[in-house]
Amino acid sequence: MExxxxxNKKHDEARQGEAFKASVTPLLHGKKFYIESYGCAxxxxxxxVVASILQENEFSATPDFEVADLILINTCxxxxxxxxxxxxxxxxxxxxxxxxPGMLIGVxxxxxxxxxxxxxxxxKLVDLVIGPDAYRxxxxxxKEASGGQKGVNVLLSRDETYGDIAPVRLNSNGIxxxxxxxxxxxxxxxxxxxxxxxxxxxxxxxxxIIEEIRSLVExxxxxxxxxxxxxxxxxxxxxxGNETVTFANLLEQAALVSTDLRVRFSTSxxxxxxxxxxxxxxxxxxxxxxxxxPVQSGNTRVLQLMNRTYSREWYLAxxxxxxxxxxxxxxxxxxxxxFCTETEEEHQDTLSLMDYCGFDxxxxxxxxxxxxxxxxxxxxxxxxxxxxxRRLQEIVDKQGELSTKSNLNDIGKTFKILIETRSKRDAxxxxxxxxxxxxxxxxxxxxxxxPGDYVWVKIxxxxxxxxxxxxxxxx
Numbered sequence: 001m002e003x004x005x006x007x008n009k010k011h012d013e014a015r016q017g018e019a020f021k022a023s024v025t026p027l028l029h030g031k032k033f034y035i036e037s038y039g040c041a042x043x044x045x046x047x048x049v050v051a052s053i054l055q056e057n058e059f060s061a062t063p064d065f066e067v068a069d070l071i072l073i074n075t076c077x078x079x080x081x082x083x084x085x086x087x088x089x090x091x092x093x094x095x096x097x098x099x100x101p102g103m104l105i106g107v108x109x110x111x112x113x114x115x116x117x118x119x120x121x122x123x124k125l126v127d128l129v130i131g132p133d134a135y136r137x138x139x140x141x142x143k144e145a146s147g148g149q150k151g152v153n154v155l156l157s158r159d160e161t162y163g164d165i166a167p168v169r170l171n172s173n174g175i176x177x178x179x180x181x182x183x184x185x186x187x188x189x190x191x192x193x194x195x196x197x198x199x200x201x202x203x204x205x206x207x208x209i210i211e212e213i214r215s216l217v218e219x220x221x222x223x224x225x226x227x228x229x230x231x232x233x234x235x236x237x238x239x240x241g242n243e244t245v246t247f248a249n250l251l252e253q254a255a256l257v258s259t260d261l262r263v264r265f266s267t268s269x270x271x272x273x274x275x276x277x278x279x280x281x282x283x284x285x286x287x288x289x290x291x292x293x294p295v296q297s298g299n300t301r302v303l304q305l306m307n308r309t310y311s312r313e314w315y316l317a318x319x320x321x322x323x324x325x326x327x328x329x330x331x332x333x334x335x336x337x338x339f340c341t342e343t344e345e346e347h348q349d350t351l352s353l354m355d356y357c358g359f360d361x362x363x364x365x366x367x368x369x370x371x372x373x374x375x376x377x378x379x380x381x382x383x384x385x386x387x388x389x390r391r392l393q394e395i396v397d398k399q400g401e402l403s404t405k406s407n408l409n410d411i412g413k414t415f416k417i418l419i420e421t422r423s424k425r426d427a428x429x430x431x432x433x434x435x436x437x438x439x440x441x442x443x444x445x446x447x448x449x450x451p452g453d454y455v456w457v458k459i460x461x462x463x464x465x466x467x468x469x470x471x472x473x474x475x
Contacts, residue, residue, distance in 0.1 A: 335399075
């Protein structure tokens with residue numbers, strides 16, 4: 001594996017976890033389901049909605065796919081490599097199905113909507129195909145597939161938010177949870193397939209969001225992440241039309257649920273994040289000081305081709321504003337190397353923008369043409385794979401420098417850390433994250449500490465990806 005791919009893999013694991021297995025308490029009767037999720041945090045959140053629907057219909061979860069009556073994969077179409085990984089996994093499941101004829105295999109999410117015909121008829125890998133807005137129809141589709149029919153529903157909706165469904169927390173640590181606030185996307189970035197696979201943007205009821213957060217707090221959760229393709233465009237109007245809730249309003253309401261609850265959010269679009277959001281973050285200590293602000297390119301012409309609706313200068317001004325209102329705010333981003341017609345000089349603009357912004361971390365990829373997108377229809381994918389990989393490696397190297405520099409700057413500082421779990425490397429160490437979303441490892445200081453506790457940690461060393469510290473008294 002090349003260095004660029006390895007670093008991206010590690011970043012993906014840190015951001016959203018590897019494909020995971022459902023592991024909730026089985027019911028006493030009914031069939032068993034197994035689910036794996038790939039891609040963005042929205043997919044992982046959707047899998048929790050699906051698990052809730054299945055449990056309401058007498059299915060129970062199993063961590064062992066070989067004994068499952070129903071295997072589901074929640075898929076991602078953002079890059080070609082993701083689709084290849086999922087196809088390989090489906091082929092493995094299909095081999096098991098040959099020994100268990102009653103087993104059903106289904107595909108959920110973005111790849112399901114985009115490749116329904118190929119998966120069902122041409123490749124014959126699955127029995128069920130369910131799009132992101134059709135999860136309520138899953139029990140009926142399972143019944144159809146059990147009778148020998150192909151179960152398909154990939155219709156997109158203008159109003160489905162699943163706001164009334166209480167998600168079953170899969171593979172949960174009992175400390176952190178996702179809360180979906182919007183679905184779909186209206187931005188139409190030319191490289192992105194999401195508007196075509198997830199549909200138009202719609203905001204979930206603010207009341208249902210806050211109710212879900214309160215329920216999580218009552219269950220002992222200490223951190224929630226508000227999720228959306230573009231959280232800053234959240235806009236909800238109540239049934240009577242006399243109340244409007246913006247993202248800044250919602251963020252404040254979430255922070256007020258409990259002062260002991262940490263609030264994060266992802267993802268922000270540079271064109272939509274407002275001063276109101278920044279001032280709300282500054283006002284409440286329990287709103288984490290970290291913003292994921294994807295830039296994609298550091299060159300204005302390329303940004304225009306990407307239909308990002310802002311210029312290099314506009315993005316840099318937004319970063320300046322964030323630094324002004326939130327001097328201690330962490331900043332992370334996304335970068336695409338080798339977009340259509342990108343020149344070497346324009347690639348250098350991306351590297352110089354990274355230097356200016358000093359990102360703590362980035363998700364970095366080379367351009368992968370996705371069928372059906374605006375870029376696929378309008379532009380020629382004319383950058384060689386060799387140049388794409390070289391440019392990506394330069395971006396990865398630059399981010400490595402910036403991440404190391406950012407972490408070195410934290411040595412000697414003290415941060416409030418929420419203990420999340422034991423370290424994988426040493427059972428005597430805890431891991432947690434700073435408000436700026438930096439992973440921190442530190443030795444246990446007494447036997448009474450447990451996940452969910454807040455501690456103060458003084459940083460004494462670091463790696464490129466991790467802060468190392470020691471628990472201290474309140475500074």
